[in-house]
Amino acid sequence: xxxxxxxxxxxxDAAENGAAALEQAERNPPCAILLDMRMPIMDGWxxxxxxxxxxxxxxxxxxxxxxHDAQIRAAQxxxxxxxxxxxxxxxxxxxxxxxxHRA
Numbered sequence: 001x002x003x004x005x006x007x008x009x010x011x012x013d014a015a016e017n018g019a020a021a022l023e024q025a026e027r028n029p030p031c032a033i034l035l036d037m038r039m040p041i042m043d044g045w046x047x048x049x050x051x052x053x054x055x056x057x058x059x060x061x062x063x064x065x066x067x068h069d070a071q072i073r074a075a076q077x078x079x080x081x082x083x084x085x086x087x088x089x090x091x092x093x094x095x096x097x098x099x100x101h102r103a
Contacts, residue, residue: 001034004089005096018042022050030059032099034083037065037073048077060099 002012013028015021018039025033033051037044044063052058063074066085074082080102081095 001089001092004092008093010096016040018044018047022047022054025051025059026054029055031103032096033059033061034096035061035063035077035079037063037067037077044073045077048079052078060103062095062099 002014005012013024013030015024019042021033021039022042035044035047039047042050044065048061051061060080061077062081062083063070063077063079064083064085064087065073067073070082070084080099083092083095
């Protein structure tokens with residue numbers, strides 16, 4: 001995913017877990033966040049809650065999940081978009097572009 005987004009002209013930062021992502025977002029504020037809901041150390045729900053408390057204005061969040069209730073999970077964290085796994089790379093680019101455009 002990172003390579004596809006970089007090839008499309010985006011700057012990409014990646015984190016191994018939710019806690020690392022939160023620290024990274026504080027150091028280098030993102031334009032959009034691709035959020036996996038099932039991360040180690042800090043899951044997507046906790047990340048979203050803490051991120052929004054710390055960051056103003058908060059970047060739009062796009063939820064990535066293999067769960068059958070992807071839309072519900074996205075709504076739980078007020079995500080602007082959702083990518084249900086598996087997804088096409090074209091869908092990834094479209095959702096990211098839409099989220100950044102709305103922001």
